[in-house]
Amino acid sequence: MSRVQTRKIADEDAEIRLDRWFKRHFPQLGHGRLEKLLRTGQIRLDGKRANAGDRVAAGQEVRVPPLPDEPAPARPKPQYQPQPRDIAQIERAILHRDDDVIVIDKPPGLAVQGGTATEHHLDGMLDGLRFGSSERPRLVHRLDKDTSGVLVLARSAAAARFLTRAFRDKATKKIYWAIVVGVPKPRDGRIDRRLAKLPGPAGERVVEVEDEDDGKRAVTDYRTVAHAGDKIAWVAMNPITGRTHQLRAHMAAIGTPILGDGKYGGAAAHPSGVADARKLHLHARAIAIPHPTRGVLRMTAKLPPHMARTFKFFGFEESDERDPFAGFEDDER
Numbered sequence: 001m002s003r004v005q006t007r008k009i010a011d012e013d014a015e016i017r018l019d020r021w022f023k024r025h026f027p028q029l030g031h032g033r034l035e036k037l038l039r040t041g042q043i044r045l046d047g048k049r050a051n052a053g054d055r056v057a058a059g060q061e062v063r064v065p066p067l068p069d070e071p072a073p074a075r076p077k078p079q080y081q082p083q084p085r086d087i088a089q090i091e092r093a094i095l096h097r098d099d100d101v102i103v104i105d106k107p108p109g110l111a112v113q114g115g116t117a118t119e120h121h122l123d124g125m126l127d128g129l130r131f132g133s134s135e136r137p138r139l140v141h142r143l144d145k146d147t148s149g150v151l152v153l154a155r156s157a158a159a160a161r162f163l164t165r166a167f168r169d170k171a172t173k174k175i176y177w178a179i180v181v182g183v184p185k186p187r188d189g190r191i192d193r194r195l196a197k198l199p200g201p202a203g204e205r206v207v208e209v210e211d212e213d214d215g216k217r218a219v220t221d222y223r224t225v226a227h228a229g230d231k232i233a234w235v236a237m238n239p240i241t242g243r244t245h246q247l248r249a250h251m252a253a254i255g256t257p258i259l260g261d262g263k264y265g266g267a268a269a270h271p272s273g274v275a276d277a278r279k280l281h282l283h284a285r286a287i288a289i290p291h292p293t294r295g296v297l298r299m300t301a302k303l304p305p306h307m308a309r310t311f312k313f314f315g316f317e318e319s320d321e322r323d324p325f326a327g328f329e330d331d332e333r
Contacts, residue, residue, distance in 0.1 A: 005064040009056045011157040015138055015164050018045065019052035020113075021062070029067055037065060055164070058157060080114060080124040087128035095299050100159040100292040101152060102129060102137055105301040108148040108280065112139060122151075129153070140164050144245070146260075148304040149176070149284025154292075162292040167242065172289040175324040176237045176247055177225075177303070179281035179310055180256040181268055183233045187224035188327070191250040194218065195243050205263060206245045208253055218243040220250045223327045228314040231271070232259070236285070236321070238328040247282065258282050259310070275313070276306040283307055286324040300324060 013021055022034055031052075037043045038052060044063035045054060056062070089107070096103040106112070111121040126137045137153040138160040154160035166172050195206040196215035209215035219240040227233040233256065237247050248264045251257055257265025259274065259281040270277045283303055291297040303311060303318055311318060 002064075002067050004066060007062045007064055009058055009060045009062065011058045012136075013056060014058040014157055015055050015140060015160050017052065018043075018050055018054045018056055018062075021056055026064070026067060057164075058161065080119045080121065082125040082128060086120075086125055090122070090125055090129065095150070095301060096297070097131070100155055101163070101297065102155060103287075103297070103299045104151050104153065106143055106148055106151040106284075108146050108304050108306070111145040112142045112151070118145075126153070141167050141242075143284055144248075144280075144282070146280040147176075147282045147284060148307075149301045150174075150287045150299050151284070152287065152289060159292045163289065166290045170240070172287060173325060173328065174239060174284065175286040175328065176239070177283045177285045177307075177321075177324075178235050178237065178247065178251065179259040179307065179314075180233050180235050180251050181231070181259055181265065181271055182256040183227045183230050184222060184224055184235060184251075184254055184256050189222060191220045191222065191254060192217070193250065193253060195246065195249055197244060204244065206243065206249045208249070216243055217241065218246045218250065220247060221328055222250075225321055226316050228316075232274075232314055234311070234314075234316050236324065236327070274310065276310055279306045281307050281310060288325065 007025070009021070013024070019031065019034060022029055035052060038050060041049050042065040043050060045056065046060050047063075090104060093104045093107060094102060095105050106122065111118045113123045114121045123139060129137050133155055135156050137155050138157070140152055140154050140160055140163040143149065143151055152163060154163050194209050194212065194215035195218045196209045197204055197206050221238040221240060223236045225234045225236050235251070239246055245264070248258055248261050252261070252264035257269040259269060259271075260277060260279045261269045261282070284301065286298070286300045288296055288298045308318070
């Protein structure tokens with residue numbers, strides 16, 4: 001049994017989840033045991049209670065209680081090793097690269113980070129995106145596995161701190177496009193509801209709650225760009241907050257689930273007669289974010305193939321919406 005330790009977060013560990021930090025430095029500590037130590041307050045981050053999903057920052061201090069002196073598993077599962085074709089695919093998806101930032105157009109179906117049942121993921125490919133740098137690129141925000149579009153990577157610890165702060169302080173503007181089943185009423189508006197995370201056999205999901213102690217406020221501005229009768233609509237969304245599955249839960253909550261999103265929309269999200277109705281139609285279309293050294297970086301990603309096919313099927317024209325930020329100028333928090 002070890003003694004109480006105080007460990008400082010190193011630069012190379014900045015911005016990862018607290019549970020991943022423990023997995024990296026204390027592999028003998030199982031997730032269930034970790035959750036119990038967090039729940040009982042034995043693990044502290046800068047002296048305060050913490051959650052497994054909290055992001056750690058360089059210089060923060062973690063209180064580590066006495067842990068069993070158990071060795072790591074004798075036969076650990078081999079780490080994911082990306083193939084050259086995986087790296088080549090991501091290189092082709094790069095929209096922008098400079099000394100501080102890489103922006104990629106993440107393809108749908110690629111997880112950003114690994115998990116129990118996820119071996120193929122972007123995080124495992126980041127060493128292949130060094131481009132001569134001594135530092136490994138860092139994730140500074142996330143997209144769901146089946147969501148495509150603009151994803152920002154930091155090329156240094158300093159850039160990661162700057163960009164993470166920009167996301168945390170809501171200095172960024174993100175625009176998502178979605179095809180939804182039905183037409184929102186009203187067609188343009190704001191969704192302001194509290195959401196709470198719930199575990200489950202099908203993975204983490206969020207639900208709407210009323211008690212302030214049970215959930216966090218989630219705010220989304222949306223605008224209906226076009227619609228095909230009353231069955232299908234093209235919606236642009238600007239998430240003011242950044243909660244897990246926020247856009248998916250919000251669209252389902254107002255009765256217009258995102259096409260292909262069975263998790264939140266159930267059978268209604270898979271209408272008959274649509275070829276790609278089983279694929280999630282949610283795309284991170286554009287981002288405007290302060291750059292660490294040069295003004296504001298604005299990037300746009302083209303639709304993924306399945307969404308392009310659906311646009312064509314319903315007569316929507318991607319080129320009709322030349323400025324993805326139009327209509328979202330006023331987003332007071």
